[in-house]
Amino acid sequence: MQIIADLDLPLHLRAPIPRSFYERSSTEVAPDLLDCVLVHVSQEGITAGRISETEAYTQDDEASHAFRGETPRNRVMFGAAGHAYVYFTYGMHYCLNAVTGMGGMGEAVLIRAVEPLCGLELMRTRRGLSVEAAEIRAKGNPTLRSQLALGAGPARLCQSFGLSLVQNGTDLTTGDVLWIARSHILGASLTSPIRKIVRTPRIGISKAADMLRRYTFATDPYVSHTGRRKSTTILEK
DNA sequence: ATCTCGATAGTCT
DNA sequence: GACTATCGAGATC
Numbered sequence: 001m002q003i004i005a006d007l008d009l010p011l012h013l014r015a016p017i018p019r020s021f022y023e024r025s026s027t028e029v030a031p032d033l034l035d036c037v038l039v040h041v042s043q044e045g046i047t048a049g050r051i052s053e054t055e056a057y058t059q060d061d062e063a064s065h066a067f068r069g070e071t072p073r074n075r076v077m078f079g080a081a082g083h084a085y086v087y088f089t090y091g092m093h094y095c096l097n098a099v100t101g102m103g104g105m106g107e108a109v110l111i112r113a114v115e116p117l118c119g120l121e122l123m124r125t126r127r128g129l130s131v132e133a134a135e136i137r138a139k140g141n142p143t144l145r146s147q148l149a150l151g152a153g154p155a156r157l158c159q160s161f162g163l164s165l166v167q168n169g170t171d172l173t174t175g176d177v178l179w180i181a182r183s184h185i186l187g188a189s190l191t192s193p194i195r196k197i198v199r200t201p202r203i204g205i206s207k208a209a210d211m212l213r214r215y216t217f218a219t220d221p222y223v224s225h226t227g228r229r230k231s232t233t234i235l236e237k
Numbered sequence: 238a239t240c241t242c243g244a245t246a247g248t249c250t
Numbered sequence: 251g252a253c254t255a256t257c258g259a260g261a262t263c
Contacts, residue, residue, distance in 0.1 A: 055255070063255070073248065091245030093256050110255055155256050204255055226256085240262075250252080 009046055009118065013037050016172060016179035022081035026056035026100040026107040031197050031215045033098065037181045038114055040161045045122045047161045049114030049151050050183060052222040055202045055214045057097070059106035062207035066106030076169045078106050084178055086158070086168040093155035094164050098172060098180065112203065112214070114151040115222040116160070123150045123160035144221055153224040199233045 007014065017036065022029060031054070039048045057064035065074040065087065076085040077099055085097040085108050101107035116123055124130065129149060150160045158164070163178075170178045196219075199212035203226050212233050216223050 057255075065255075068249080071248080087255080088247065089254055090256050091247070091254090093245095095255060097255085112255085153256070202255070206254095224256095238263085240260100242258105242260090244257095246254105248252105248254085 007041065007046060009039065009048065012183070013039055013048060013181045014175060015181055016175040017182055019080070019082040019173045022098060022100050022172075023102055024100060026058055026109050027213060029098070029100045030054040030056040030109045030213070031199075033109060033111070033180065034197060034215060034217060035183050035195075037117065037183045038096075038111065038157075038161070038179075039118075039181060040163065040167075040178050041176070042162050044126075044162065045119050047119035047122055048117045049157065049161070050117055050222070051111055051113075051180070052115050052151075052220050053111075053113035053214070053216045053224055055110040055112055057108050057110065057213070058101075061211070063202065063205040063209075063211070064106070064108075066108075070106070074106070077108050078104050079169070081107075082171065082173045084163075084167050084170040084172055086163055086165060088165060089155075094158040095154040096158055096161075096163055096167075110154060111157065112154045113222055113224045114157050116147050116150045120147075120150065122162075126162055127156070127159050148222065148225070152222060153226075156224075 033051050033054050036051050037048055038051055059066040066077045070078045076083055080103050081100050083099045085099050086094055088094055096111045097108035099108050151157045167178055172179050195217060197215055198218050200214045201209055202214045
């Protein structure tokens with residue numbers, strides 16, 4: 001395992017958010033995770049990204065994996081808060097969640113999108129994208145376009161970060177391998193001047209489709225493609 | 238810009 | 251056997 005001091009990572013991103021942060025309802029944690037930074041340290045290198053889109057899932061929620069109770073697949077959701085629940089879906093994709101609530105409540109927050117911050121080259125490699133291809137295709141805003149290809153979407157970000165079932169159950173509060181940090185001083189990466197949070201229906205679900213449990217910043221460009229066009233409701237914070 | 242559809246395999250009925 | 255907390259390509263407007 002690597003030594004924390006050797007990490008090529010800004011100091012303020014090295015401290016994981018403590019478990020108490022996650023020991024609340026997913027509907028409270030989900031908006032609070034916006035602007036926080038997801039970090040993954042692996043043999044291949046470090047990847048980090050600013051969380052830009054989240055969704056809340058609770059047990060009494062028809063759209064949640066936890067709705068029908070605990071199974072081998074969703075076991076981690078019913079464990080202690082502050083752990084990673086990674087699941088496999090559609091025969092080829094992985095999605096990352098942060099388990100929330102007081103222990104065993106079957107709640108989690110789905111991380112749907114990030115703004116890539118560190119390890120973009122590694123992300124491109126993992127995604128099977130070349131810089132050239134990404135930039136050549138882009139017209140109006142090359143940088144944003146290529147960044148969206150890396151972080152806009154729950155399965156995309158998992159591929160960019162190298163996350164799979166291997167990380168399922170990982171403790172997000174130790175700061176060893178996979179964690180989330182508060183982003184006090186992100187500076188330039190905070191491209192969106194407006195920090196107003198909005199709620200919309202969640203993406204890709206058929207049940208409980210009317211619940212407003214998807215959270216983004218009002219003008220944040222770093223959101224998933226399918227979610228870019230959803231109607232919005234303002235959430236006071 | 239927006240849509241439809243196919244890929245692909247684990248999970249649950 | 252049906253469904254899936256998705257993505258990308260290709261068609262169409």
